[in-house]
Amino acid sequence: MRTAQEIGGAAAARTARGASLRTESLTAGYGGSPIVHEISISVAPGEVVSVVGPNGSGKSTLLKGIVGIVEVLSGSVHLDGADVTHRATEEIARLGVGYVPQVDDVFAPLTVAENLEMGGYLLKPKDVPARVEHVLDVFPQLRRMVSRRAGKLSGGERKMLAMGRVLMLEPALVVLDEPTANLAPQIAHTVLDEHVRRLALTGATVLIVEQRARAVLAISDRTYVLAGGRVRMEGTPAELSASSEFVESFLGGGQPAGG
Amino acid sequence: MRPGGTGRKATSSLSIFESSVAFGLITSAVLAIASVGFTLQFAVTNVLNLAYGAVMIAAAFAAYAVNQAGVTIWVAALAAAAVGSVLSLFLNRVIYTPFQRRKTSPIALVIVALGMTLILEFGTQAIAGPTNVSYTMAQGPMLQVGGFALSAAEIAMIGLSLVIMAFVHVLIRYTRLGKAMRATAANRDLARNCGIRTDRVVTVTWIITGALCGIAGAVFGMNAGTFGATSTDVFLVLILAAVFLGGPGEPYGAMLGALVIGVATEVSAAFIVPDYKDVIAFVILLTMLAVRPTGLLGART
Numbered sequence: 001m002r003t004a005q006e007i008g009g010a011a012a013a014r015t016a017r018g019a020s021l022r023t024e025s026l027t028a029g030y031g032g033s034p035i036v037h038e039i040s041i042s043v044a045p046g047e048v049v050s051v052v053g054p055n056g057s058g059k060s061t062l063l064k065g066i067v068g069i070v071e072v073l074s075g076s077v078h079l080d081g082a083d084v085t086h087r088a089t090e091e092i093a094r095l096g097v098g099y100v101p102q103v104d105d106v107f108a109p110l111t112v113a114e115n116l117e118m119g120g121y122l123l124k125p126k127d128v129p130a131r132v133e134h135v136l137d138v139f140p141q142l143r144r145m146v147s148r149r150a151g152k153l154s155g156g157e158r159k160m161l162a163m164g165r166v167l168m169l170e171p172a173l174v175v176l177d178e179p180t181a182n183l184a185p186q187i188a189h190t191v192l193d194e195h196v197r198r199l200a201l202t203g204a205t206v207l208i209v210e211q212r213a214r215a216v217l218a219i220s221d222r223t224y225v226l227a228g229g230r231v232r233m234e235g236t237p238a239e240l241s242a243s244s245e246f247v248e249s250f251l252g253g254g255q256p257a258g259g
Numbered sequence: 260m261r262p263g264g265t266g267r268k269a270t271s272s273l274s275i276f277e278s279s280v281a282f283g284l285i286t287s288a289v290l291a292i293a294s295v296g297f298t299l300q301f302a303v304t305n306v307l308n309l310a311y312g313a314v315m316i317a318a319a320f321a322a323y324a325v326n327q328a329g330v331t332i333w334v335a336a337l338a339a340a341a342v343g344s345v346l347s348l349f350l351n352r353v354i355y356t357p358f359q360r361r362k363t364s365p366i367a368l369v370i371v372a373l374g375m376t377l378i379l380e381f382g383t384q385a386i387a388g389p390t391n392v393s394y395t396m397a398q399g400p401m402l403q404v405g406g407f408a409l410s411a412a413e414i415a416m417i418g419l420s421l422v423i424m425a426f427v428h429v430l431i432r433y434t435r436l437g438k439a440m441r442a443t444a445a446n447r448d449l450a451r452n453c454g455i456r457t458d459r460v461v462t463v464t465w466i467i468t469g470a471l472c473g474i475a476g477a478v479f480g481m482n483a484g485t486f487g488a489t490s491t492d493v494f495l496v497l498i499l500a501a502v503f504l505g506g507p508g509e510p511y512g513a514m515l516g517a518l519v520i521g522v523a524t525e526v527s528a529a530f531i532v533p534d535y536k537d538v539i540a541f542v543i544l545l546t547m548l549a550v551r552p553t554g555l556l557g558a559r560t
Contacts, residue, residue, distance in 0.1 A: 069448070093454040101452070107445040118442045122454040125435065169454070 018045035018205035019096060019172035021066070025075035028065030034073055035061040036229045043173075048196070048206040052213040052250060053226035059209040060102060062226065063177050066207075067099040068092045079173065094122060098166025098204075102177040105162035108151030112142055112161055115150050119168030128168075135164045138198050156187040163195055167202065174199050176208040180215070188212060192219055213250045217241070225250065279529035280522055281407035286497075287521025288420035289478045293494070294501040294513040295427050296471030300347075302444035302508030303464040306355050307365070309372040311472055312495035313379035314350070316488055318343040318473035319480040320387045323394060332394045333415070336477035343473020344466045350375060351465045384488035391485040416478055423471065424514055430467075431510060440464055444508060493537050497524070500544040506554025515555055519543065 021043040029035040036058035043049045051059050064070035066077050068089035076085040079095055093099070107115050116135055120128045136143045139160050145153065150161055159179050166174055179196065180188035192215050200206050200219075210216035217223055217237040225233040225246065233246055240246045297311050318339035325335035354375060358368055399411025409417075431437040439460045442450040450457050479494065480486050501520045505512020520540045528536035547554065 067452075088451070089448075090451040090454050090456050093452050099452050101448070104446055104449060107442055107449060109445050110441065114438075114441075118438065118450070118453050118455075121435070121439065121442070165453070 017172060018047070018203055019080045020045050020078075021173055021205065021207060022078040022081075023062075023066065023075065024078070026062070026065055026072065026077065027074045028061055028070050028072045030070060032071075032073070034229070035070075036065065036226075038075065039226075039229075039231055040075075041224050041231065041234075043205055043207050045205055046200075046203060047221045048200050048208065048219060050216045050220040050223045051207070051209045051226055052211075052216060052223060053232075055211070057226040058229040059226050060177050061229075063099070063175050063207070063209055067097060067175055093169075096169065096172035097175060098169060098171030098173070099175045100159075100162045100166055100177065100179065102179075102181050106150040106153075106158055106165065109149065111147050111149055112153070113146040115161055115165050116168055119165035122169060131168055135167045138167060138202065139164045139195070154187075155183045156190060159183070159191050160195055163199055167199065170202070171204050173205045173207065176206065178209050178211060180210065180212055189215060192216060275529050276526065277406060278408065279526045281409055281413075282528075283522030283525035284407070285409075285413050285416060285482055285521075286525055287518045288417045289475060289482050290494075290497055290501050290521045291420050291514050291517035292423050292471055292478060293475035293498050294505075294517045295424065295510050296468040296475060297498050298502045298505070298508055298513040299427070299431075299440070299471075299510055300464060300468035301502070302510075303440050303468075304351065304355075304461050305365075305447075306351070306359075307369050307372065308347075308350065308355075309369060309495065310350060310375040310379055311498065312491035313376040313383070314343055314346045314469065314472050315476035315479060315494075316486065316491045317346055317379055317383045317476070319476035319486060320383055320392070320488075321473075322477040322480065323387070323392050326394050326396075332396045332477065332481060335394075336474055339473040339477035340470040341473065343471070343476065344469035346379070347465045347469025347472060348462070351462070380488045387488065389487070391487040391490075393485045394480055396481060412481065416481060419474075419478065423474065427471075427510055436460070436463065496537060497521075497540050500540040503544055503554055504547050506556045509554065509556045512554050512556035 023039055023041050025038040025040055027034045027037050027039075039062055041049070041051075051062065053059050061070055065072050068087050068091070072085050076083055078084065079097065084092055084095060089099075107118055110118065113132065116132045117128055120131050123131060136146075141157070142160060142164055145157065150158065153161060163174075163176075163179075176196065179191050183191060192210075192212070196206065196208060196219055208216060208220075217240065220237055222234065222236055223240055224231050225240070233240065233243065235243070241251070293311070293315065297308070300311070301307055321342040322332060322335040322339035325338040326332045354371060355368065358371055363371070396412060398413075401408055401410055402414060404414060431441060439450065439455045442453065442455055443457045443460045447457050450460075476491070479491065483490060497520055501516035502513050503516070504519060505514070505516030520543060523543060524536040524540050527539040531539075
């Protein structure tokens with residue numbers, strides 16, 4: 001485990017002011033049929049909050065409802081206290097929410113540098129180069145691949161770029177959908193232990209969905225456990241680790257299957 | 260060309276070759292305007308708009324009407340651009356978007372586009388009449404350019420095409436709108452996550468590519484000499500050949516594809532059988548699809 005000092009540089013990159021997020025009885029799904037039911041969660045400014053649960057428990061749908069990709073059927077989403085339910089996803093992005101989808105998370109035909117530029121689309125053009133430099137300071141490994149096509153990157157590099165892309169707008173809230181899906185275990189731990197920490201160190205609030213419960217607990221301030229589209233448990237990592245029910249269902253078998 | 264033979268024979272086949280290349284460059288110039296518009300439209304809007312040729316010819320007739328009123332065709336081409344934009348916007352708003360909202364499959368949308376081709380062509384014919392028309396325009400003096408003999412009007416067509424290619428290059432490489440267009444083409448959901456209002460980008464793309472389509476129609480009319488409501492039916496195949504040769508959705512690929520297809524069809528017309536010149540375009544296209552399906556510049560995975 002690394003400390004903030006060891007990660008270095010990133011601590012100096014703290015620029016964003018984290019936003020608070022709250023959902024109230026959020027029910028969301030596709031084509032009118034709900035997948036998540038009456039979910040109420042809250043994330044305080046600067047917190048790292050994770051959502052874990054088995055496959056098909058509705059974790060991704062919850063995130064998509066929050067960022068406006070999936071239809072909200074009832075309930076509401078509040079960002080810094082303001083009701084943002086039913087806003088289009090591009091409008092939610094403009095409010096400072098950076099969303100990293102599980103797949104198709106980069107502009108594959110564009111270079112790394114162009115991907116970052118696109119991430120900074122809302123910035124004044126003259127501010128973009130400095131901001132790109134800033135993101136390259138947070139993720140120095142990206143620097144030597146700026147002119148490579150994003151589609152040619154490895155899984156871990158690609159996820160780093162996807163996170164760098166959302167950092168371009170100094171997001172107040174970063175929403176990550178299973179950033180370690182389809183990554184080798186070693187790379188997955190780098191993504192969570194280093195990359196997500198770097199995001200958090202910028203000051204942004206982080207809401208992260210993960211299959212790898214044990215690994216994500218280690219970097220979370222609090223965790224919600226979803227099953228069958230509903231919140232089953234919530235608590236700090238210490239509280240959950242002390243719960244025999246949680247340990248048996250979600251940590252007992254070691255690493256849950258990915259996907 | 261194989262060297263040898265009598266001197267006279269060599270000279271004459273050389274001059275046939277040169278003049279066919281010159282013809283080819285003019286065809287390429289027209290084709291490039293049409294193909295770049297088509298490929299950009301396809302990339303950003305995700306609609307394979309096969310009614311593109313029908314919009315071209317409707318726009319060509321609009322320019323004809325203005326031309327008949329005594330305006331030089333070079334200015335009347337602006338009317339073609341406007342009509343191309345309006346018709347393309349109409350196709351998107353009234354036809355394609357409602358079908359897309361109903362989750363119509365892309366292949367069904369292609370059938371819709373073919374239907375719109377007939378409606379637009381017969382609509383054009385109903386308004387303009389069944390006889391072919393010609394623009395009133397001066398060809399200007401014949402000029403020698405780099406060994407090719409071209410009329411001033413032909414040089415102007417090539418020049419216009421080059422200006423439009425430069426415009427497209429600057430648009431997609433250096434402007435905010437162009438970057439938003441490329442982002443939307445590459446990954447629409449992710450573009451929205453960057454805060455890009457992709458609905459607007461798509462609308463503006465229909466306007467811009469519609470204008471390119473309209474100008475292509477007017478220049479097609481100039482080059483064809485005479486044209487009727489269905490004159491772009493075969494030309495649409497050349498557009499598709501150029502677009503897929505370069506890699507669908509790749510503007511620079513379409514430029515290159517237009518150059519290859521334009522010159523190859525005219526040169527083959529001079530040396531094989533003129534009737535088969537459009538077949539050559541298709542043979543090139545089929546070969547490319549077999550050997551490298553992503554096209555010359557396509558690198559999508």
